[in-house]
Every structure is written in structure tokens, then in C-alpha cells.
Amino acid sequence: MSINVSKTARQESELPCDSLPVLPSEGNFSFLSGLRVVDLTTSIAGPYATMLLSDFGAEVIKIERPEGDDARQWGPPFLNGHSLWFNSVNRNKKSVVLDLRREADFEKLMLLVASADIFVTNQPPNVQRKLNLDPDSLRKVREDLIFVSITGFGLTGERADLTCYDLIAEGYSGIMDVTGAEGGPAQKIGAPAADMLAGQDAAMAVMAAVFERSRSNKGHTIDISLVESMTRFLTCRISSYLGSGEVPRRSGGTDSVIAVYQSFETADLPLNLALGSNAIWARFWNAVGDPKFGAQPEFSNNTERRENRTKIVARIQGILLKKSRSSWLEVFAEARVPAGPINRIDEVAGDAHLRDRGMFFNLSNGEDDATPQIGLGIHINGKSSVPRSAPPKLGEHNAEFAQFFAKSLTE
Numbered sequence: 001m002s003i004n005v006s007k008t009a010r011q012e013s014e015l016p017c018d019s020l021p022v023l024p025s026e027g028n029f030s031f032l033s034g035l036r037v038v039d040l041t042t043s044i045a046g047p048y049a050t051m052l053l054s055d056f057g058a059e060v061i062k063i064e065r066p067e068g069d070d071a072r073q074w075g076p077p078f079l080n081g082h083s084l085w086f087n088s089v090n091r092n093k094k095s096v097v098l099d100l101r102r103e104a105d106f107e108k109l110m111l112l113v114a115s116a117d118i119f120v121t122n123q124p125p126n127v128q129r130k131l132n133l134d135p136d137s138l139r140k141v142r143e144d145l146i147f148v149s150i151t152g153f154g155l156t157g158e159r160a161d162l163t164c165y166d167l168i169a170e171g172y173s174g175i176m177d178v179t180g181a182e183g184g185p186a187q188k189i190g191a192p193a194a195d196m197l198a199g200q201d202a203a204m205a206v207m208a209a210v211f212e213r214s215r216s217n218k219g220h221t222i223d224i225s226l227v228e229s230m231t232r233f234l235t236c237r238i239s240s241y242l243g244s245g246e247v248p249r250r251s252g253g254t255d256s257v258i259a260v261y262q263s264f265e266t267a268d269l270p271l272n273l274a275l276g277s278n279a280i281w282a283r284f285w286n287a288v289g290d291p292k293f294g295a296q297p298e299f300s301n302n303t304e305r306r307e308n309r310t311k312i313v314a315r316i317q318g319i320l321l322k323k324s325r326s327s328w329l330e331v332f333a334e335a336r337v338p339a340g341p342i343n344r345i346d347e348v349a350g351d352a353h354l355r356d357r358g359m360f361f362n363l364s365n366g367e368d369d370a371t372p373q374i375g376l377g378i379h380i381n382g383k384s385s386v387p388r389s390a391p392p393k394l395g396e397h398n399a400e401f402a403q404f405f406a407k408s409l410t411e
Contacts, residue, residue, distance in 0.1 A: 015079075016349055017372035022362045029385040033057035035210065037118040038109075039093065040133070042069045044166065044192050045226060046122040046150045047089040048199030053118070053206060054092035055376050055385045061112060061401070062093040065100075068394045080369055087371045087391040089199075091363060095392035096401050100131065111408045112401075113141045118206055120148040126161040135221045144219040146209045150202050154225035164226055169194035173230035178237060181252040194230040201229045254313075259305035263342060264317055269325040273316070274338040281305070287335035288319050363390035 035058040039050040047062075047069070054060040062069075071086040078084065096112075098105040113119055119138055121128060128134040128149070135147040149155055152164020170176050170188055180187035202224045209220040231238070237248050240257070248255065254262045260275040275281045278301065285294025293315060299305050305312060320328060325341060332339040343351070349360060359377060362370030376385045 016346065017079075017362060017370070020355075020360050020362045020370075020372060022364050022370050023386055025363075025386075025388050028383055029055060029380070030057040032207075032210070035059065035118065036116045037061065037120060038063065038112050038116040039120050040109075041120055041122040041150065043071050043122070044085075044089055044195035045198040045202075045224075046120055047071070047086075048196055049148070049150060049202035049206075049224075050093065050120055051089050051091060052200065052203035052376070055387065056207075058118070060093045061116075061397075062090065062095045062392065063109060063112070064095055064097050064394060066097055068097075072394065079371060082371065082391070084371070088374065090391040091373060091387045092389055093392055094397035094400070095395055096397055097395040107409075108401075108405050110141050111405060113138055113145065115404075115408075116142065116145065117210070118146045118148060120150065120202070122150045124151050124161045124163065125149070125155045139219060142219070144213060144217055146206060146213065146220050146222065148202055148206060148222040148224065150198055150224045150226070152226050154228065155221075155223045166192040166195040166226065169198075169226035169230050172227045174234055174238070175230060178234075178248050178250060180250045182250055182254075184250060186250070193233065194226040197233055198224050198226045198229040257302075257306075259302050259309050260312060260316065262313070264320045266320045266325040266328055267323055270342050271320070271325050271328060272340050272342060273332075276338065278302075280337055283335045284332075284337045287331050287337055288316075290315075290319065358384045363387055365390040365393070 032053060035053070037050055037053055037058050037060045039046065039060050039062045041047055041050065050058075050060045050062070069086060069090075071089075072083050074085040075083045079087070098109055100106050100109060121133060123131070123133065125134065129137075135145075135149075138145055138147060151160070152169055153159040153162055167188060170193065173194065175193070176186040176188055179189060202222065205222045205224065209222060212218075213220065236257075241247060256262065258274065258276050260273060260281075263270050263272050273284075275284050281294060281299070282291075285291045293299075298308055299312065323331075329339055329341070331337075341347070348354070351359075354360065357379070359375045361373055361375065363373050364370040371390055373387065378385065
């Protein structure tokens with residue numbers, strides 16, 4: 001499905017993606033080649049999980065309703081009538097439309113399951129059972145199937161059957177309560193963090209299950225919860241509470257366990273500064289020309305520096321206001337002091353270092369203009385993953401699998 005959007009504006013103005021290279025369809029990561037994944041997920045978490053598997057070489061068959069994945073309609077923005085959110089997590093896949101309310105189409109899905117190594121769903125467990133798409137039902141079709149469930153709350157427990165989105169998971173996890181300015185309202189993270197973390201967890205678990213299956217020839221049931229993936233993201237915060245009884249509160253990012261680990265203003269633009277060890281602490285004060293202040297006995301270790309944080313932060317802020325951010329970043333790079341800018345999204349996308357490492361690129365399906373993609377950020381043997389194909393159009397591979405279904409039904 002594509003959205004009918006006028007291309008006039010697109011034709012008259014350049015977009016940031018126009019400067020990105022169009023990568024050839026090579027698929028140079030083949031670690032999971034030979035594995036077939038049947039993907040019955042929608043939105044972000046499940047599609048992201050299966051895209052990660054596809055980036056490592058697995059074949060992913062994306063099963064879509066006649067109206068398509070919900071995310072196909074998420075926008076604006078759209079590019080050439082296609083949702084950029086959908087396109088961001090669905091490269092390398094084959095789209096097959098099946099209406100599972102029809103018995104014939106359900107039988108086709110079972111044929112695919114019988115041929116698959118991995119099945120991924122994001123339906124709550126009560127819906128899985130209702131549709132006969134739960135682990136027990138599908139193991140009757142393929143005994144050694146790796147079954148992956150990605151839901152809000154997991155397959156068990158009192159909330160198991162509740163519907164969930166990333167926003168809801170973030171609220172349950174506690175991350176929103178510690179995000180935002182001191183005294184201000186709780187805030188959602190500016191990206192679908194629970195979705196992306198759960199998707200990554202699912203892909204990681206699949207790889208482990210595939211390895212174990214190669215030894216035991218047994219299938220596995222993988223149970224991923226958005227809330228639990230997001231909660232684990234707060235491991236350090238929750239562990240600190242459990243061991244101290246101190247409930248962390250919103251502080252605008254100024255309450256790190258490290259005494260100086262926050263943003264500061266400069267003469268023009270803010271920067272981040274992380275003085276995470278005694279050696280870095282000393283190098284910082286030497287770099288800014290105030291070694292005597294840093295060498296005071298009451299600042300000798302992180303515990304004492306935390307007790308004097310207000311005094312220290314005020315001193316640093318007064319110093320940093322004297323020069324521009326770029327000047328300070330040069331100083332700190334030379335002194336090996338961890339520091340960096342607070343980039344906008346457009347600055348991230350234009351970052352020469354990230355571009356040189358292949359983080360941003362275009363993919364083309366040979367018909368529409370190319371669509372922008374974000375790379376894995378994983379390099380193996382000096383190479384990064386090069387995708388095999390652009391995100392599919394709805395039902396793009398129906399004809400290819402019609403032959404598979406016809407052959408399977410006659411055997």
C-alpha cells in the first residue's frame with residue numbers, strides 16, 4: 001500500500017537523502033543464509049527484529065493483511081507515497097498478502113511455516129491461541145520450529161493479554177519518570193526505544209536458539225516483552241535503588257553516579273562532558289588551565305566529588321563559557337577528555353564520520369526513487385552489512401510464492 005501524495009514539492013526541492021549513495025544489492029553478510037523466517041508482525045518491534053535477521057542473511061517472508069502492515073500508513077512524512085517509518089524497518093523482505101480469515105490462505109501460511117526455521121508474531125497470547133498460531137499449534141506443523149513472540153507483557157502473567165505500544169511500555173518501565181527536567185513532567189524518550197530494544201533482544205535470542213538447535217535438533221519458544229526489554233535498559237538505575245532505597249528522580253540528566261557527567265553551556269553551543277575516572281579528571285583540569293582546583297584533597301575521588309558537585313559544576317560552567325564549543329572540543333580531543341556536541345537529527349545525518357563508515361545510504365527497488373536507510377552500525381572483518389533489497393511494496397512477492405503454494409499443495 002502506498003499513500004497518494006503529490007510529488008510536486010519533491011521534484012522542486014532537494015531532500016537530505018539525495019546526497020546519500022545508492023548501495024548495490026549485495027547482501028554481503030551471509031551468517032544466517034539458508035534460514036527462512038515467517039514474519040507475522042506489524043508496527044516496529046517485530047519488523048525491526050526480522051530486519052536484523054535479514055541483514056545477517058536470513059530470508060524473511062513478511063505476511064501482510066490485504067490492507068497491509070499498520071505502519072505503511074504511518075505518516076507524514078511519506079516519500080514517493082511510502083511511509084518512511086515502515087521503510088526504516090522492512091528492508092530485505094518479501095511481502096506476501098494473506099487473509100487469514102480465509103481457510104485457503106491459512107493453509108498457505110501453514111505451508112510456509114512447514115518450510116520455515118523461525119516464526120515471529122506480535123499478537124498477544126490469547127489471540128495466538130484463538131488463531132491457532134501459538135507455539136503448541138505450530139509445532140504440529142514443524143516440530144523444530146523456533147517460535148518468537150514479541151508482546152507488551154510476555155506470554156504469562158496477569159497482563160499477558162493486554163495490548164501494548166512503545167509508549168505504554170516506556171511508562172511501565174520507569175524510564176519516563178527519570179527523563180525530563182527537574183520538577184517538570186515525565187517525558188517519553190524521543191525514539192521508539194522499547195520497540196527497538198525488544199526487536200534487538202528477539203534477534204539476539206533467535207541467533208542463540210538457532211545455534212543450540214544445530215546441536216539438539218529441537219525447537220524453542222522465545223518470549224520477548226517490550227516492558228521487560230525496556231526495564232532491563234534501566235538496570236543500573238533499578239539496581240542502585242534496590243541496594244540503597246534511594247528513588248531516582250528527574251534532574252535534566254545531572255544526577256549521574258559519575259560526579260561530572262552532564263551538559264554545559266559554552267560561549268555559543270552546549271556540549272557534553274564525561275569525567276569518568278581520576279585520570280580523566282586530572283587531564284581535564286590541566287587542559288582548562290586550572291590544575292590546582294582539580295588537585296584539591298576534597299576532590300580526590302568520585303565519592304568526594306559527588307559531595308561537592310554543586311561547587312565543581314559551577315566552576316566548570318564558568319570556565320566553559322569563555323570559549324566556543326568547537327574550540328573546547330579541540331582542546332578536549334587533544335587532552336583525551338571525553339566530550340562531544342549535542343547534535344540535532346540533521347547534524348547526525350550529515351556527520352562525515354558516520355557517512356564514511358556507511359551508516360546512511362539509499363536503497364532502490366528499480367522503480368521509485370531510492371529510499372533512505374540506516375545501517376546496522378556493526379562491522380565484521382572490516383565490512384558493514386549491505387542489504388539485499390529495498391523495503392517491499394504490499395504483496396510484491398505474491399506471484400513468486402503462488403508457485404510455491406501450488407507446488408506444495410500438489411505434493
